[in-house]
Ligand SMILES: O[C@H]1[C@H](O)[C@@H](O)[C@H](O)[C@@H](O)[C@H]1O
Ligand SMILES: [Fe+2]
């Protein structure tokens with residue numbers, strides 16, 4: 001699958017000169033996709049429900065649920081709430097299991113915040129990993145990052161606290177500073193208690209310009225949780241992989257360019273990979289399902305390379 005979207009992005013197709021090799025082409029030191037498999041896949045313009053991707057204004061039954069999801073998320077995600085969640089989940093006392101066992105658990109999970117997908121999440125993991133693998137065959141860490149980026153959604157399951165959907169999925173945003181207008185369904189922040197706190201209501205809030213995203217408290221959910229799990233268990237994934245896991249739902253930043261004043265140099269480097277990743281995360285969502293057993297051996301070999309056999313969750 002070759003995904004050609006977002007013109008204006010620096011990772012555009014025009015930079016690719018290699019037609020029949022399996023090599024990555026370096027453009028200014030940054031790898032651009034391998035289009036050897038001229039399958040010519042263009043990012044679809046519509047999702048499997050017949051709407052454009054990430055359309056939060058659609059008048060449909062499904063969108064009503066998504067709207068209600070964001071109403072609850074925007075009211076309930078507060079600075080205090082996130083700190084409580086971090087404290088609880090950094091105990092890593094819920095389970096011991098391998099990455100693959102966790103992938104299988106995601107078979108049980110459906111994400112109510114997502115207007116583009118209603119397949120079991122394991123399909124989404126494999127669809128995005130297989131799509132990125134095709135275009136970046138040599139970046140095995142990126143394939144594995146795609147496979148695990150949404151594993152944190154297990155927080156929805158009873159064993160992991162049965163958190164409500166608003167505390168697990170959906171786009172993420174910083175707490176402790178003003179909610180940027182580019183957040184989807186921004187209107188629902190008006191009932192968030194943090195808006196009553198003057199210290200949290202300015203552009204920088206409790207942060208300083210360029211402080212680095214590492215120092216920013218993001219809304220709680222599957223991204224931050226999985227980042228901490230990977231780190232705690234000593235993954236050898238490169239920093240860009242961890243960055244992707246942690247910020248892939250931060251659409252206000254990576255799609256809208258908001259909150260960039262909080263980034264530091266390292267964030268800006270890592271963001272390039274997040275831009276690459278995002279296309280596959282979003283546009284690979286489809287009704288064409290992947291044969292799990294067929295691709296399993298490849299992913300097991302990557303898991304073995306970058307993670308211990310059992311992790312604490
Ligand atoms: O609805 C989706 C879904 O929950 C994704 O997993 C998350 O990464 C996106 O940001 C969100 O918009
Ligand atoms: Fe996600």
Ligand SMILES: [Fe+2]
Nearest residue numbers: 124149150281
């Ligand atoms: Fe995803």
